[in-house]
Amino acid sequence: MSEISGIAAAMDAYFDGIHFGDTELLGTVLHPEIRLVCRRDGLTLDKQAYLATVGGRPSPAARGDERYDEVLSLSSATASTAHVRARLAYLPKVFTDELVFVREGGKWQIIAKVWDYTLQPETAAGETTAGGSQ
Numbered sequence: 001m002s003e004i005s006g007i008a009a010a011m012d013a014y015f016d017g018i019h020f021g022d023t024e025l026l027g028t029v030l031h032p033e034i035r036l037v038c039r040r041d042g043l044t045l046d047k048q049a050y051l052a053t054v055g056g057r058p059s060p061a062a063r064g065d066e067r068y069d070e071v072l073s074l075s076s077a078t079a080s081t082a083h084v085r086a087r088l089a090y091l092p093k094v095f096t097d098e099l100v101f102v103r104e105g106g107k108w109q110i111i112a113k114v115w116d117y118t119l120q121p122e123t124a125a126g127e128t129t130a131g132g133s134q
Contacts, residue, residue, distance in 0.1 A: 003076045007101055010108040011084060014099075015069040018088060021059025023051045031102060031109040038115050057090075065091050072096075082108065093117040 017026025069088035
């Protein structure tokens with residue numbers, strides 16, 4: 001598996017884990033020593049706290065939200081490090097994630113996640129939309 005296809009497979013697991021609230025799947029792509037940071041909300045989380053957050057809320061799929069996730073950029077500077085900028089939604093928030101990957105034992109995992117978000121306006125029907133062309 002090439003570096004790019006390995007990272008893309010990890011991103012598929014990341015997106016699926018969040019959309020479906022599958023913390024077991026999501027946990028496979030998060031490095032045991034990951035740090036997750038959102039300065040806007042003053043949050044710094046470890047792996048277990050983040051998985052508890054994802055598992056403790058209704059998933060976007062369970063809420064009936066339209067799926068909205070995309071890789072904005074992907075770069076692999078070395079054979080064992082990579083960066084992905086991604087966008088995904090947990091309405092009314094649309095998140096931009098900066099993800100740093102490391103490859104150990106042939107497996108790509110996220111070692112650091114820093115995110116920010118925007119709030120989407122409500123439509124006339126009272127629903128929020130993620131926008132974009134999904």
